[in-house]
Amino acid sequence: xxxxxxxxxxxxxxxxxxxxxxxxxxxxxxxxxxxxxxxxxxxxxxxxxxxxxxxxxxxxxxxxxxxxxxxxxxxxxxxxxxxxxxxxxxxxxxxxxxxxxxxxxxxxxxxxxxxxxxxxxxxxxxxxxxxxxxxxxxxxxxxxxxxxxxxxxxxxxxxxxxxxxxxxxxxxxxxxxxxxxxxxxxxxxxxxxxxxxxxxxxxxxxxxxxxxxxxxxxxxxxxxxxxxxxxxxxxxxxxxxxxxxxxxxxxxxxxxxxxxxxxxxxxxxxxxxxxxxxxxxxxxxxxxxxxxxxxxxxxxxxxxxxxxxxxxxxxxxxxxxxxxxxxxxxxxxxxxxxxxxxxxxxxxxxxxxxxxxxxxxxxxxxxxxxxxxxxxxxxxxxxxxxxxxxxxxxxxxxxxxxxxxxxxxxxxxxxxxxxxxxxxxxxxxxxxxxxxxxxxxxxxxxxxxxxxxxxxxxxxxxxxxxxxxxxxxxxxxxxxxxxxxxxxxxxxxxxxxxxxxxxxxxxxxxxxxxxxxxxxxxxxxxxxxxxxxxxxxxxxxxxxxxxxxxxxxxxxxxxxxxxxxxxxxxxxxxxxxxxxxxxxxxxxxxxxxxxxxxxxxxxxxxxxxxxxxxxxxxxxxxxxxxxxxxxxxxxxxxxxxxxxxxxxxxxxxxxxxxxxxxxxxxxxxxxxxxxxxxxxxxxxxxxxxxxxxxxxxxxxxxxxxxxxxxxxxxxxxxxxxxxxxxxxxxxxxxxxxxxxxxxxxxxxxxxxxxxxxxxxxxxxxxxxxxxxxxxxxxxxxxxxxxxxxxxxxxx
Numbered sequence: 185x186x187x188x189x190x191x192x193x194x195x196x197x198x199x200x201x202x203x204x205x206x207x208x209x210x211x212x213x214x215x216x217x218x219x220x221x222x223x224x225x226x227x228x229x230x231x232x233x234x235x236x237x238x239x240x241x242x243x244x245x246x247x248x249x250x251x252x253x254x255x256x257x258x259x260x261x262x263x264x265x266x267x268x269x270x271x272x273x274x275x276x277x278x279x280x281x282x283x284x285x286x287x288x289x290x291x292x293x294x295x296x297x298x299x300x301x302x303x304x305x306x307x308x309x310x311x312x313x314x315x316x317x318x319x320x321x322x323x324x325x326x327x328x329x330x331x332x333x334x335x336x337x338x339x340x341x342x343x344x345x346x347x348x349x350x351x352x353x354x355x356x357x358x359x360x361x362x363x364x365x366x367x368x369x370x371x372x373x374x375x376x377x378x379x380x381x382x383x384x385x386x387x388x389x390x391x392x393x394x395x396x397x398x399x400x401x402x403x404x405x406x407x408x409x410x411x412x413x414x415x416x417x418x419x420x421x422x423x424x425x426x427x428x429x430x431x432x433x434x435x436x437x438x439x440x441x442x443x444x445x446x447x448x449x450x451x452x453x454x455x456x457x458x459x460x461x462x463x464x465x466x467x468x469x470x471x472x473x474x475x476x477x478x479x480x481x482x483x484x485x486x487x488x489x490x491x492x493x494x495x496x497x498x499x500x501x502x503x504x505x506x507x508x509x510x511x512x513x514x515x516x517x518x519x520x521x522x523x524x525x526x527x528x529x530x531x532x533x534x535x536x537x538x539x540x541x542x543x544x545x546x547x548x549x550x551x552x553x554x555x556x557x558x559x560x561x562x563x564x565x566x567x568x569x570x571x572x573x574x575x576x577x578x579x580x581x582x583x584x585x586x587x588x589x590x591x592x593x594x595x596x597x598x599x600x601x602x603x604x605x606x607x608x609x610x611x612x613x614x615x616x617x618x619x620x621x622x623x624x625x626x627x628x629x630x631x632x633x634x635x636x637x638x639x640x641x642x643x644x645x646x647x648x649x650x651x652x653x654x655x656x657x658x659x660x661x662x663x664x665x666x667x668x669x670x671x672x673x674x675x676x677x678x679x680x681x682x683x684x685x686x687x688x689x690x691x692x693x694x695x696x697x698x699x700x701x702x703x704x705x706x707x708x709x710x711x712x713x714x715x716x717x718x719x720x721x722x723x724x725x726x727x728x729x730x731x732x733x734x735x736x737x738x739x740x741x742x743x744x745x746x747x748x749x750x751x752x753x754x755x756x757x758x759x760x761x762x763x764x765x766x767x768x769x770x771x772x773x774x775x776x777x778x779x780x781x782x783x784x785x786x787x788x789x790x791x792x793x794x795x796x797x798x799x800x801x802x803x804x805x806x807x808x809x810x811x812x813x814x815x816x817x818x819x820x821x822x823x824x825x826x827x828x829x830x831x832x833x834x835x836x837x838x839x840x841x842x843x844x845x846x847x848x849x850x851x852x853x854x855x856x857x858x859x860x861x862x863x864x865x866x867x868x869x870x871x872x873x874x875x876x877x878x879x880x881x882x883x884x885x886x887x888x889x890x891x892x893x894x895x896x897x898x899x900x901x902x903x904x905x906x907x908x909x910x911x912x913x914x915x916x917x918x919x920x921x922x923x924x925x926x927x928x929x930x931x932x933x934x935x936x937x938x939x940x941x942x943x944x945x946x947x948x949x950x951x952x953x954x955x956x957x958x959x960x961x962x963x964x965x966x967x968x969x970x971x972x973x974x975x976x977x978x979x
Contacts, residue, residue, distance in 0.1 A: 583651020895952025
């Protein structure tokens with residue numbers, strides 16, 4: 185039911201993305217109608233800020249720029265033109281936003297047949313149980329069968345020794361109750377709840393409690409690019425001029441940053457060249473920047489950040505100009521705009537004309553290198569143009585969006601503004617990107633150290649995807665593990681659609697993917713036995729977020745569709761928070777296994793005492809009430825995380841909850857507790873003292889010693905509940921010996937000093953054995969880590 189409700193919420197969020205109203209042309213007049221009333225064949229009238237209400241084909245357009253990031257993951261708005269030869273450039277999708285320009289478009293699909301409708305159809309619930317639920321269900325079946333079988337044996341043996349059927353029935357039932365860890369659900373719930381609370385304090389909001397443990401089992405992390413690995417803001421990183429290449433520091437749209445050449449401040453001539461280029465780029469610009477405190481969004485550090493109004497690429501140019509000491513707000517009064525030729529997708533350039541302080545006309549042009557580096561536009565030598573083309577191609581190969589900037593002075597304003605686009609002087613190239621977050625590379629490295637395979641799935645351009653994947657360490661030297669068979673190829677959505685990739689799990693970077701293909705990638709990993717986590721923020725990520733074992737949505741910049749489809753929401757939009765959440769998941773699973781070791785070892789000891797006691801002359805070793813008076817270890821669910829939790833691989837998805845040597849440890853520990861308890865009872869009987877009470881007390885003390893001995897950090901203060909629980913158990917044990925009512929019910933008697941000494945010796949034996957088990961387990965873990973293939977960067 186919860187899964188269905190969350191799926192319904194995700195679909196409802198999709199509906200909220202559609203425009204409430206739309207402008208259409210009907211009967212030759214423009215009308216405003218409800219978006220639900222739009223039908224195929226309608227002529228949509230679209231302007232800046234409008235949400236496209238349905239899939240449509242452009243009939244007319246003017247300087248149209250559309251933000252498709254929520255649907256495609258593309259980090260920058262896309263130019264659209266009705267005259268374009270590319271069908272994608274002349275097509276609009278429902279749910280996208282017009283950033284600039286205007287258009288008339290013919291509706292081609294609505295409702296379930298639109299882009300949003302197809303995504304909604306993929307948002308079906310996936311009620312598969314989590315890895316922990318599958319493991320505990322299997323454990324429950326095994327324990328039930330084993331406990332019932334052993335208790336039947338105890339019952340039959342008791343009857344064979346002449347015990348009454350009624351007494352043995354009560355003992356057998358009590359033993360069955362004690363042998364099965366009935367407090368396991370409480371331990372699991374406590375561990376999950378505490379894990380969710382700790383994760384919330386570290387900016388990870390859990391929407392489904394069982395997701396906490398599942399995170400600890402994750403073996404593959406599929407991540408989006410824009411806003412997840414990257415900042416989600418365009419930044420000018422490099423500037424090329426005839427004086428050389430300069431690097432600009434700083435992030436976001438804020439003015440903080442500086443111009444560097446080879447890591448140092450540039451000489452005056454080089455700085456002047458950069459300033460001239462960025463002055464022209466700032467003047468040939470229609471965007472603006474909003475400073476902090478004016479309703480801007482929060483930055484990565486939680487403080488107000490600078491935001492962009494208009495084209496993000498143009499906003500990045502404005503920010504870079506400020507870093508170079510050229511503020512557009514100060515430039516415009518001295519260089520007022522007197523004409524312009526707007527950008528369109530066919531020309532791929534924009535030109536503005538300004539009145540220079542000298543009275544001349546200043547022409548500023550920017551655009552795609554292939555549209556600007558032309559002898560008909562630039563008054564430059566063919567050798568220089570060829571050199572600049574190679575430089576632009578090299579920058580584009582690194583994943584940058586490259587713009588060429590040119591400028592010139594004219595004596596008079598031309599009759600046609602387009603006539604000014606000739607005889608210009610090349611100012612240089614600007615390389616713009618959505619750069620990786622500072623913590624992205626460290627996060628990818630942490631995933632690899634924890635045995636988690638990172639995979640990049642984006643709707644962005646393949647070159648951009650490769651560049652980001654290389655910079656953060658998903659691809660390239662040092663990105664893998666020795667002997668890794670993964671491919672360094674970037675696979676596109678077209679290759680997937682053509683069936684050219686037989687094994688999706690060998691690919692580490694996917695580009696230009698559709699929502700259905702993201703879903704297919706996640707399903708391929710799951711089919712291969714991986715426990716998958718998928719991060720995303722867009723509508724296109726919704727289906728994959730639902731299908732993954734763990735869906736992780738961005739809380740700040742994520743769409744409501746992504747948040748509703750996810751199991752975990754990152755309040756700070758930082759991928760590193762996922763690593764923190766994985767650590768909490770491993771903490772929960774470790775504590776569950778620690779509790780099972782204690783509880784099942786105690787159950788094994790109680791059964792063995794009942795089976796072996798009569799062989800040594802102890803007719804009925806324990807009474808029914810004494811069996812049920814043993815300690816529960818609920819407080820073990822709050823134990824702190826292991827210091828090595830994130831430097832070991834995740835548990836194999838198919839491994840049983842008692843796998844990895846746990847059941848052997850249970851048998852060893854149970855055998856030692858049995859031997860110590862029986863030895864205490866037999867020794868006291870040999871001295872003529874009440875042996876049954878001593879046996880009960882020794883078994884209780886041994887289990888208390890095991891609880892303390894299994895702590896990884898013996899004197900830690902992170903879980904004060906456990907020492908208090910042990911003290912409470914000691915108090916209950918004392919009450920069973922000295923409170924008259926309980927003595928009568930439990931059939932105990934105050935032990936002698938030899939009996940107390942024997943019980944204490946059993947407790948110390950249990951503690952020492954548990955400590956030895958813990959040390960051996962940590963030693964094996966260290967050996968496994970040493971034997972694991974090392975990261976290439978460590979070699």
